[in-house]
Amino acid sequence: MRNMWMGAAALALAISATAPAAAQALGGEVEKQMPSLMAIYKDFHANPELSFMEVRSAGILAAEARKLGFKVTEKVGGTGVVAVMENGPGPVVMVRADMDGLPVTEQTGLPGASKVRVTTKEGVETGVMHACGHDTHMTAWIGVARLMAANKAKWSGTLVMIGQPAEERGAGARMMLEDGLYTRFPKPEYALAFHDAAQFPAGQIGYTPGYALANVDSVDVTVKGVGGHGAYPQTTKDPIVLASRIVGSLQTLVSREVSPLDSAVVTVGSFHSGAKHNIISDEAKLQLTVRSYSDEVRDHLLDGIARIAKGEAIAAGMPDDKMPVVTVQKDEYTPATFNTPAFTEEMAAFLKTGFGEKRVVQMPPVMGGEDFSRFGREDKNIKSLIVWVGGVPQVEYDAAKKEGRTLPSLHSPFWAPDAPAVISTATEALTSMAMKLMAKG
Ligand SMILES: [Zn+2]
Numbered sequence: 399m400r401n402m403w404m405g406a407a408a409l410a411l412a413i414s415a416t417a418p419a420a421a422q423a424l425g426g427e428v429e430k431q432m433p434s435l436m437a438i439y440k441d442f443h444a445n446p447e448l449s450f451m452e453v454r455s456a457g458i459l460a461a462e463a464r465k466l467g468f469k470v471t472e473k474v475g476g477t478g479v480v481a482v483m484e485n486g487p488g489p490v491v492m493v494r495a496d497m498d499g500l501p502v503t504e505q506t507g508l509p510g511a512s513k514v515r516v517t518t519k520e521g522v523e524t525g526v527m528h529a530c531g532h533d534t535h536m537t538a539w540i541g542v543a544r545l546m547a548a549n550k551a552k553w554s555g556t557l558v559m560i561g562q563p564a565e566e567r568g569a570g571a572r573m574m575l576e577d578g579l580y581t582r583f584p585k586p587e588y589a590l591a592f593h594d595a596a597q598f599p600a601g602q603i604g605y606t607p608g609y610a611l612a613n614v615d616s617v618d619v620t621v622k623g624v625g626g627h628g629a630y631p632q633t634t635k636d637p638i639v640l641a642s643r644i645v646g647s648l649q650t651l652v653s654r655e656v657s658p659l660d661s662a663v664v665t666v667g668s669f670h671s672g673a674k675h676n677i678i679s680d681e682a683k684l685q686l687t688v689r690s691y692s693d694e695v696r697d698h699l700l701d702g703i704a705r706i707a708k709g710e711a712i713a714a715g716m717p718d719d720k721m722p723v724v725t726v727q728k729d730e731y732t733p734a735t736f737n738t739p740a741f742t743e744e745m746a747a748f749l750k751t752g753f754g755e756k757r758v759v760q761m762p763p764v765m766g767g768e769d770f771s772r773f774g775r776e777d778k779n780i781k782s783l784i785v786w787v788g789g790v791p792q793v794e795y796d797a798a799k800k801e802g803r804t805l806p807s808l809h810s811p812f813w814a815p816d817a818p819a820v821i822s823t824a825t826e827a828l829t830s831m832a833m834k835l836m837a838k839g
């Protein structure tokens with residue numbers, strides 16, 4: 399990727415020199431908000447909360463929106479927040495931020511690093527960190543709410559701002575929808591969001607028309623065997639050998655059964671069995687992550703996993719009552735994120751007028767997942783767009799490139815975004831898109 403970043407101050411100057419009047423005015427308003435927004439960001443960053451537990455974060459979003467004159471409803475789909483501002487006739491535009499942190503112990507060593515530790519439901523003690531940058535999402539959400547409230551005279555329509563729980567568990571969007579997000583509140587014609595990006599420079603905006611992020615499925619395979627003494631394998635059915643065959647055969651799903659022009663991933667991320675050198679266990683457990691874009695490829699992969707597991711068990715001579723048990727974790731399925739193509743191109747062209755051609759770039763799709771997808775899938779009339787906002791500090795980006803070093807990804811304990819650049823860029827991008835969609839006259 400070409401380096402197009404110029405440094406925050408230089409960028410601000412470049413923008414004010416070339417951008418149209420409207421973008422200039424908004425840029426100035428964002429700058430004025432930044433000291434206050436950064437104080438809020440530091441608070442969010444130091445106090446991350448795990449999925450389904452975002453009580454404090456939700457409270458901050460709700461209180462801010464209430465102060466600004468939004469009608470606020472809390473506890474929608476768990477800890478979700480819905481803030482509605484009705485401002486005359488016009489379209490309904492939804493802006494979403496997700497709120498959860500991750501069970502990651504922060505290792506950035508920065509002042510203000512999270513020191514929060516919790517014991518999870520599974521009994522594991524862990525640090526908690528906003529390693530996916532949802533703290534920047536919530537902060538920019540507040541920035542957008544403030545700017546939209548301050549500029550009420552310039553737009554007409556209904557703004558629905560939502561704070562979503564449990565994105566990292568792929569459950570929060572579904573829970574908000576099931577709790578009546580589109581029936582108890584105005585249903586959007588447009589859904590907007592952003593995600594910070596750990597692979598390109600701070601302040602860049604990335605957009606991907608069509609499929610942008612993948613279908614994500616978690617699959618558990620319990621492989622049964624017949625245990626016994628390690629010295630007498632002929633009296634057993636070894637589940638480790640069988641599970642190993644299954645892992646090997648699973649590799650052919652993507653390489654031999656999916657078209658080379660389609661994208662798919664089958665990764666066995668966990669393989670557990672046995673307790674001691676000389677005991678053949680009676681069970682092996684596999685945990686898989688399965689990724690795709692289209693529903694057809696997804697169905698093929700999930701059916702294929704079940705077929706291969708059973709086929710290998712038959713080949714190993716397992717009796718009918720000891721076939722592997724394949725469980726697809728339905729509650730944690732994240733559907734592929736699809737940015738409405740024409741709408742995405744239209745918004746990208748608009749963003750280029752404000753931010754300049756070089757700061758708004760098309761990005762290839764990735765195999766990560768985002769449950770923002772659900773808000774658009776609910777009704778095909780909804781035009782949906784999530785953009786990336788680059789967060790890698792320029793110095794770090796340049797150094798990594800020079801040294802051929804891999805940058806820390808999202809979810810890394812070392813992920814330290816240039817928060818002011820992410821927050822100011824995202825606030826301005828989302829506000830200007832919402833105002834464009836609800837422009838008066
Ligand atoms: Zn994440």
Ligand SMILES: [Zn+2]
Pocket residue numbers: 530531532565593
């Ligand atoms: Zn995320």
